[in-house]
Amino acid sequence: MITLSGLHKTFENNAVLRGVDLHIGKGQSLVVIGGSGTGKSVLIKCILGLMTPDAGQIVVDGQNITQNGHAKLLHRFGMLFQGAALFDSLPVWENVCFRMLRSGQSRADLRDVAADKLRRVGLEPDVADKFPAELSGGMQKRVGLARAIAADPEIIFFDEPTTGLDPIMAGVINDLIREITTEMGATAITITHDMSSVHAIADQVAMLHDGVVQWHGNVAALAQTDDAHVRQFITGSATGPIPTLR
Amino acid sequence: MIRLLAMIGAATLGGFAAVGRIALFMASTLRHLVTQPFYGREFGKALFQIGFLSLPVVGLTALFTGGALALQIYSGGARFSAEAVVPQIVAIGMVRELGPVLVGLMIAARVTSSIAAEIATMKVTEQIDALVTLSTHPMKYLTVPRVLAATLVMPALVGVGDIIGIFGGYIVGTERLGFNAASYLQNTVDFLEQRDIVSSLVKGAVFGFIAALMGCYYGMTAGRGASGVGAATKGAVVAAAVLILAANLILTEAFFSI
Ligand SMILES: Nc1ncnc2c1ncn2[C@@H]1O[C@H](COP(=O)(O)OP(=O)(O)OP(=O)(O)O)[C@@H](O)[C@H]1O
Ligand SMILES: [Mg+2]
Numbered sequence: 001m002i003t004l005s006g007l008h009k010t011f012e013n014n015a016v017l018r019g020v021d022l023h024i025g026k027g028q029s030l031v032v033i034g035g036s037g038t039g040k041s042v043l044i045k046c047i048l049g050l051m052t053p054d055a056g057q058i059v060v061d062g063q064n065i066t067q068n069g070h071a072k073l074l075h076r077f078g079m080l081f082q083g084a085a086l087f088d089s090l091p092v093w094e095n096v097c098f099r100m101l102r103s104g105q106s107r108a109d110l111r112d113v114a115a116d117k118l119r120r121v122g123l124e125p126d127v128a129d130k131f132p133a134e135l136s137g138g139m140q141k142r143v144g145l146a147r148a149i150a151a152d153p154e155i156i157f158f159d160e161p162t163t164g165l166d167p168i169m170a171g172v173i174n175d176l177i178r179e180i181t182t183e184m185g186a187t188a189i190t191i192t193h194d195m196s197s198v199h200a201i202a203d204q205v206a207m208l209h210d211g212v213v214q215w216h217g218n219v220a221a222l223a224q225t226d227d228a229h230v231r232q233f234i235t236g237s238a239t240g241p242i243p244t245l246r
Numbered sequence: 247m248i249r250l251l252a253m254i255g256a257a258t259l260g261g262f263a264a265v266g267r268i269a270l271f272m273a274s275t276l277r278h279l280v281t282q283p284f285y286g287r288e289f290g291k292a293l294f295q296i297g298f299l300s301l302p303v304v305g306l307t308a309l310f311t312g313g314a315l316a317l318q319i320y321s322g323g324a325r326f327s328a329e330a331v332v333p334q335i336v337a338i339g340m341v342r343e344l345g346p347v348l349v350g351l352m353i354a355a356r357v358t359s360s361i362a363a364e365i366a367t368m369k370v371t372e373q374i375d376a377l378v379t380l381s382t383h384p385m386k387y388l389t390v391p392r393v394l395a396a397t398l399v400m401p402a403l404v405g406v407g408d409i410i411g412i413f414g415g416y417i418v419g420t421e422r423l424g425f426n427a428a429s430y431l432q433n434t435v436d437f438l439e440q441r442d443i444v445s446s447l448v449k450g451a452v453f454g455f456i457a458a459l460m461g462c463y464y465g466m467t468a469g470r471g472a473s474g475v476g477a478a479t480k481g482a483v484v485a486a487a488v489l490i491l492a493a494n495l496i497l498t499e500a501f502f503s504i
Contacts, residue, residue, distance in 0.1 A: 045375070048375075048378075048379055049378070050375045050378060050379070071381070074378070074379060074380075074381045075381050077379060078379075079376070079379040081372050081375065081376060082372075083371060083372055085371060085372040085373050085375065085376040086373070086376075087368075087373055087376070087377075088373075089364075098380050098382075099380045099381065102283070102381075102382065147380075
């Protein structure tokens with residue numbers, strides 16, 4: 001479904017991606033892990049066309065969209081931004097149904113659709129008429145999630161969906177993401193730091209480090225790997241190949 | 247010496263580059279204006295924000311300026327016993343110059359700054375990226391409605407400003423300077439030509455276009471973080487004010503050079 005080859009991205013003199021190769025099959029759930037600042041968000045933004053890679057190729061569903069061509073595909077994509085990125089001039093329900101509001105459906109119907117999507121992410125219907133600034137960080141994140149999945153996209157990107165949520169709500173969101181891939185057959189790429197999310201969501205796991213995919217494999221193989229970088233990440237140890245600078 | 251020349255050269259090149267980027271942005275705005283889709287709801291909100299909510303500040307500015315203008319012309323005119331021209335000069339001064347320019351500058355302060363800050367904040371918090379992922383072009387959704395609304399509503403605001411300015415002069419003239427109310431109004435109406443009024447409204451439209459375009463341009467190109475928002479707002483207001491004054495000179499030349 002999505003194939004990245006030799007992706008490079010540099011900001012001024014900060015080489016963030018230095019040859020990322022990755023493949024995700026249709027209906028698969030890939031989780032990308034990696035230290036803070038290793039370029040996980042940048043990777044997703046390149047696939048979405050929000051940033052243009054300096055070198056390399058991005059092929060989605062057989063179409064090479066490295067330089068342009070994203071516009072035709074965007075209606076099949078859903079994206080949850082790391083900072084939720086809700087439109088603060090619009091009430092929550094218009095955020096959730098933003099894409100559908102442009103498709104000519106009646107506003108009254110869509111308001112009900114929004115309430116339904118909000119329930120799936122564990123939010124009360126009365127949240128629908130509030131403005132994003134009136135919500136807590138975790139609630140905003142969940143509204144962002146509802147917006148990402150509202151139009152039933154085929155390919156969904158989740159940038160840290162459970163950061164800022166309590167453990168119970170994190171479990172609900174993990175289940176929801178799993179459900180979207182297994183029941184609706186969507187392809188998902190999720191970025192997370194949370195190992196319980198990794199186990200709940202992933203078919204495949206890729207670890208980004210030093211601008212390349214350091215390790216890539218099945219979630220089951222994650223626990224057995226002897227890759228020192230992955231081991232340090234899983235155990236959360238301060239000593240290992242990944243420098244921690246203290 | 248060479249360093250100095252190099253610096254001047256770099257600044258000049260930078261200036262031209264900025265003009266080029268703004269010109270490209272303007273071209274892109276116009277292109278998106280004439281192609282579908284058009285976001286009517288956003289346009290309506292922009293009309294309300296820019297037009298209706300600016301009325302108080304426009305009215306107050308024009309009222310005080312018209313009044314002060316009458317006093318100045320009276321005392322200045324007294325030096326060569328021409329006090330009687332107050333109604334005519336207030337009308338000309340307000341309609342041709344002060345109405346459009348002051349309303350333009352007030353709009354630059356009120357509207358340009360808020361557009362720039364709003365769009366820059368959206369940029370910084372990835373809302374612009376989110377628009378793109380939701381298949382919505384930011385130029386169509388954010389820039390076109392604001393620029394179109396400002397261009398259409400500014401002539402009306404300037405018209406209101408002109409009238410209230412003349413009214414300010416009228417109050418001062420009749421209450422303070424002893425003019426006869428009926429003949430003050432008669433003099434004003436008789437003296438104004440159609441060309442004065444058309445120029446006033448055209449200036450309004452151009453200034454509105456500039457004010458909204460600068461707000462959108464600086465917002466869309468904002469840097470990262472809170473300092474990016476601050477710099478965008480400042481840059482937008484300065485650019486809008488300077489361009490409005492420059493455009494005013496050009497338009498005045500175009501309308502009234504003999
Ligand atoms: N628009 C940008 N301009 C310049 N540098 C950027 C930009 N976006 C990201 N970077 C840089 O790219 C690097 C990777 O950023 P990115 O946001 O992808 O990290 P991340 O892996 O998502 O980290 P985290 O887990 O903390 O979210 C960082 O060093 C960041 O400073
Ligand atoms: Mg990130």
